[in-house]
Amino acid sequence: MNQKEILLNHGSGGKLSQDLFKSVFGKYFGNPILDKLTDSAIVESPGTHLAFTTDSYVVDPIFFPGGNIGTLAVCGTVNDLSVAGAEPIMLSTGFIIEEGFPLSKLEEVVSEMAAKAKEAGVSIVTGDTKVVNKGKCDGLFINTSGIGRVDQARKHISYGETISPGDVILINGTLGDHGMAILSKRNEINLHTKIASDCAPLNGIIQDVLAVSDKVRFMRDATRGGLATVLCECVTNREYGIRIDESTLPLRESVMGMCDMLGFDPLYIANEGKVVMIVAPEDAQRVLETMQQHPYGKEAAIVGEVVADHPGKVTLQTEIGGKRIVEIPAGDQLPRIC
Amino acid sequence: MNQKEILLNHGSGGKLSQDLFKSVFGKYFGNPILDKLTDSAIVESPGTHLAFTTDSYVVDPIFFPGGNIGTLAVCGTVNDLSVAGAEPIMLSTGFIIEEGFPLSKLEEVVSEMAAKAKEAGVSIVTGDTKVVNKGKCDGLFINTSGIGRVDQARKHISYGETISPGDVILINGTLGDHGMAILSKRNEINLHTKIASDCAPLNGIIQDVLAVSDKVRFMRDATRGGLATVLCECVTNREYGIRIDESTLPLRESVMGMCDMLGFDPLYIANEGKVVMIVAPEDAQRVLETMQQHPYGKEAAIVGEVVADHPGKVTLQTEIGGKRIVEIPAGDQLPRIC
Numbered sequence: 217m218n219q220k221e222i223l224l225n226h227g228s229g230g231k232l233s234q235d236l237f238k239s240v241f242g243k244y245f246g247n248p249i250l251d252k253l254t255d256s257a258i259v260e261s262p263g264t265h266l267a268f269t270t271d272s273y274v275v276d277p278i279f280f281p282g283g284n285i286g287t288l289a290v291c292g293t294v295n296d297l298s299v300a301g302a303e304p305i306m307l308s309t310g311f312i313i314e315e316g317f318p319l320s321k322l323e324e325v326v327s328e329m330a331a332k333a334k335e336a337g338v339s340i341v342t343g344d345t346k347v348v349n350k351g352k353c354d355g356l357f358i359n360t361s362g363i364g365r366v367d368q369a370r371k372h373i374s375y376g377e378t379i380s381p382g383d384v385i386l387i388n389g390t391l392g393d394h395g396m397a398i399l400s401k402r403n404e405i406n407l408h409t410k411i412a413s414d415c416a417p418l419n420g421i422i423q424d425v426l427a428v429s430d431k432v433r434f435m436r437d438a439t440r441g442g443l444a445t446v447l448c449e450c451v452t453n454r455e456y457g458i459r460i461d462e463s464t465l466p467l468r469e470s471v472m473g474m475c476d477m478l479g480f481d482p483l484y485i486a487n488e489g490k491v492v493m494i495v496a497p498e499d500a501q502r503v504l505e506t507m508q509q510h511p512y513g514k515e516a517a518i519v520g521e522v523v524a525d526h527p528g529k530v531t532l533q534t535e536i537g538g539k540r541i542v543e544i545p546a547g548d549q550l551p552r553i554c
Numbered sequence: 555m556n557q558k559e560i561l562l563n564h565g566s567g568g569k570l571s572q573d574l575f576k577s578v579f580g581k582y583f584g585n586p587i588l589d590k591l592t593d594s595a596i597v598e599s600p601g602t603h604l605a606f607t608t609d610s611y612v613v614d615p616i617f618f619p620g621g622n623i624g625t626l627a628v629c630g631t632v633n634d635l636s637v638a639g640a641e642p643i644m645l646s647t648g649f650i651i652e653e654g655f656p657l658s659k660l661e662e663v664v665s666e667m668a669a670k671a672k673e674a675g676v677s678i679v680t681g682d683t684k685v686v687n688k689g690k691c692d693g694l695f696i697n698t699s700g701i702g703r704v705d706q707a708r709k710h711i712s713y714g715e716t717i718s719p720g721d722v723i724l725i726n727g728t729l730g731d732h733g734m735a736i737l738s739k740r741n742e743i744n745l746h747t748k749i750a751s752d753c754a755p756l757n758g759i760i761q762d763v764l765a766v767s768d769k770v771r772f773m774r775d776a777t778r779g780g781l782a783t784v785l786c787e788c789v790t791n792r793e794y795g796i797r798i799d800e801s802t803l804p805l806r807e808s809v810m811g812m813c814d815m816l817g818f819d820p821l822y823i824a825n826e827g828k829v830v831m832i833v834a835p836e837d838a839q840r841v842l843e844t845m846q847q848h849p850y851g852k853e854a855a856i857v858g859e860v861v862a863d864h865p866g867k868v869t870l871q872t873e874i875g876g877k878r879i880v881e882i883p884a885g886d887q888l889p890r891i892c
Contacts, residue, residue: 222655227685236683240661244668245647245678257679259644261703263601270646270699274684274691306597308608309583310697312650317560323578330582340583341595345574346612347565348890353612354690359648361608361699365599552686 229440230545254374255436256300258366265368267302269293270361276552278325278355281397282413285358286325288488288554290332291417292439293360298419299435299491301373301426302364304336309343310359315350325356336417338362370426376434376494381456381524383433384500386493388421388507389414389515390466391443392485396474398553411470416489421510428506431496438490439554441545443519444483446492447530448544458530460520460542483532484545486553494522567778568883592712593774594638596704603706605640607631608699614890616663616693619735620751623696624663626826626892628670629755630777631698636757637773637829639711639764640702642674647681648697653688663694674755676700708764714772714832719794719862721771722838724831726759726845727752727853728804729781730823734812736891749808754827759848766844769834776828777892779883781857782821784830785868786882796868798858798880821870822883824891832860 225232242251249257256269273289290307297304309329313322333340372378393414400407418437426432436446443465447458467482475482489512495503500518507513530542563570580589587595594607611627628645635642647667651660671678710716731752738745756775764770774784781803785796805820813820827850833841838856845851868880 220657222651222653222657222660222685224653224685224687227651227683233683240657240664241647241681241683244661244664245671245681247677247679249644249677249679250681255680257644257646259679259701261599261602261604264599266599266604266701268644268646268701269680270648270697271682272648272650272684272697274650274686276686276690306587306595306606308595308606308699309579310608310610310648310699312610312612312695313560313565315560315562319558319560319578322560323582326578326582333583339585339587341585341587341597342593342607343579343583343588344609345565345571345579346610346890347560347562348612348614348692349562351689352614352692353695354686357650357684357691357695359608359610359697359699361646361648361697363597363604363606363701552684 224551225546230445232546252375254300255296256302256374258300258371258374265366265371267297267300267364267366269296270359271296272357272359273554274357274552275398275554276354277401280401280413283415284325284328285356286329287332287415289358289360290329291415291488292554293362294336294338294417294419295437297362297364298422299437300366301370302366304338304362304364304419306339306341306363307333308361309340311345312353312357313347314353314355315347317355332417336419373432373435376450379433379494379522381522382497383494383522384497384518385458385460385520386495386504386516386518387443388491388513390468391487392471392475392482393468394488395485395550395553396471399550409470409474414487414489416512418489418491418512421507421512422491424510425503425506429495429499429503431499432493433496434494436492438487438492440486442484442486443492444542445544448542451528451530455527457523457526457528458520459523459533461533462535464517464519466515466517483542488554562889563884568783570884590713592638593634594640594712596638596709596712603704603709605635605638605702605704607634608697609634610695610697611892612695612890613736613892614692615739618739618751619749621753622663622666623694624667625670625753627696627698628667629753629826630892631700632674632676632755632757633775635700635702636760637775638704639708640704642676642700642702642757644677644679644701645671646699647678649683650691650695651685652691652693653685655693670755674757711770711773714788717771717832717860719860720835721832721860722835722856723796723798723858724833724842724854724856726829726851728806729825730809730813730820731806732826733823733888733891734809737888747808747812752825752827754850756827756829756850759845759850760829762848763841763844767833767837767841769837770831771834772832774830776825776830778824780822780824781830782880783882786880789866789868791866793865795861795864795866796858797861797871799871800873802855802857804853804855821880826892
């Protein structure tokens with residue numbers, strides 16, 4: 217890297233984050249499990265396979281339409297385990313709290329975490345609290361780590377090793393709700409919209425799908441960097457490409473309107489309750505219908521397919537008949553979205 | 555709690571931390587595993603028992619004599635697993651970095667983490683990085699979570715269920731080195747001393763002890779709140795007490811001098827490479843000798859015993875022949891020590 221200081225975009229989940237991983241974390245920590253760069257590590261343990269994941273949450277603001285930092289801290293980690301094909305079983309929580317933070321707000325966050333953990337069927341089994349002096353953090357940061365159990369037959373899902381041309385790309389609903397909900401409440405903006413975050417635990421809908429199809433090739437939750445980043449990572453250094461159709465992308469009018477107004481592309485906006493699935497074509501319809509029957513999948517859609525041409529690239533078929541390459545973003549359009 | 559805002563001492567590991575747990579975290583997250591309030595959760599998993607722990611590190615300053623925040627982040631979590639009788643196998647890392655933090659310093663921290671992980675024989679298998687705007691955190695915070703394997707025969711160690719009067723209290727070396735090393739480098743003080751943190755991974759010395767004795771009743775690393783806090787927690791609501799002898803406590807002269815000068819009691823000062831063990835009397839000498847043969851145990855000592863009188867209390871036999879009750883502190887004498 218040429219930079220000598222950390223930039224906000226080193227935390228974006230985009231290209232600069234990858235550079236930071238390679239030049240610092242990977243350089244020192246590198247090992248075959250970490251180097252796979254999936255959100256959950258899959259580790260063999262006697263008699264079973266474990267998925268292990270961690271995420272710190274620094275969202276600004278802490279409370280937003282559709283949830284708060286606690287909703288994210290539980291759902292985000294449950295989702296990272298779930299898209300690895302794992303059944304989430306337990307979480308840890310680490311709180312870093314700013315001196316003077318109101319206890320009533322802490323309790324609101326913690327009660328929401330408990331509610332989401334209950335919904336997802338996971339236990340919070342261990343935790344830690346640190347308090348820093350006023351002005352030394354921004355209210356409240358939360359880390360959650362999680363452990364899940366992986367059926368050996370599903371180990372391949374987190375690596376996408378079985379993806380091949382003809383496979384179908386699905387998503388379980390509308391794009392960009394989380395990012396636009398957060399942005400609408402940022403101090404400098406504070407728009408009056410009805411956009412709420414889509415933050416939700418996805419283990420239920422994912423288990424429903426896995427129960428009807430053993431041909432799910434890959435899953436990933438489309439968080440920081442949005443759908444575009446997931447798909448671009450999927451094709452990097454691969455022998456295939458991905459084509460998506462703009463006309464099929466599920467989008468709320470309110471989100472589309474806000475994106476238009478502010479100059480954002482919803483393909484790159486963070487979601488917190490959306491899973492991208494790549495499925496063998498013969499199972500695509502069944503998976504779509506299963507998603508649509510779940511409360512978190514009513515607006516599920518088939519949005520594209522894996523193609524043999526332009527390997528390593530994601531292309532977007534626009535509504536007016538054009539075609540453009542979807543690039544991995546250097547940084548995030550919105551920092552501190554989760 | 556009467557307070558309406560978070561105080562620094564809510565993060566101290568002392569009484570206020572316990573109050574916060576009871577009134578907020580325990581109230582919402584409570585479950586039989588979490589409620590045991592050990593540093594590592596012990597969870598049954600098919601074919602094995604897992605220990606699972608998490609800690610966030612917010613030490614100030616980030617670099618100090620004897621290590622940096624990365625030394626703590628790896629050793630602290632390795633030690634939490636080790637004192638649960640577990641063999642640490644893997645760690646996650648979550649970085650929260652302030653925009654503008656020098657990459658060279660990040661690399662120094664990360665390379666130290668890798669070195670300590672190598673020494674402890676654990677892999678860092680998953681991670682996450684968030685960056686927050688300048689002024690929104692204090693340079694660098696790190697969370698590490700860890701998973702270890704627990705031999706079923708050692709499950710009782712983390713709960714101390716088999717402690718009984720006559721058992722012997724040991725510690726593997728000098729008290730208070732870490733706390734005084736940190737304090738000596740705080741901006742407002744910056745003393746010129748040779749005190750270095752004792753920060754070290756304790757899994758090696760603990761495994762050596764467990765290999766020669768199956769009568770280790772309890773272990774705990776004496777971090778925030780020091781030896782006093784560990785012992786007070788040990789006797790809370792129990793039918794026995796603990797008596798320690800001031801004359802046997804291993805203490806460096808430099809640490810003693812600094813404590814005297816600043817009015818601190820080394821019993822309450824944090825350590826990061828010290829394990830307190832409670833051992834059946836017939837094995838005490840063998841455990842002591844095993845500790846003393848390890849590089850991290852050269853100054854190990856027997857410092858007291860479990861007694862039938864004054865149940866629920868820790869008493870200190872002073873060097874001049876007096877006796878005093880050792881109380882659990884309300885808060886820490888030093889915030890942000892780890």
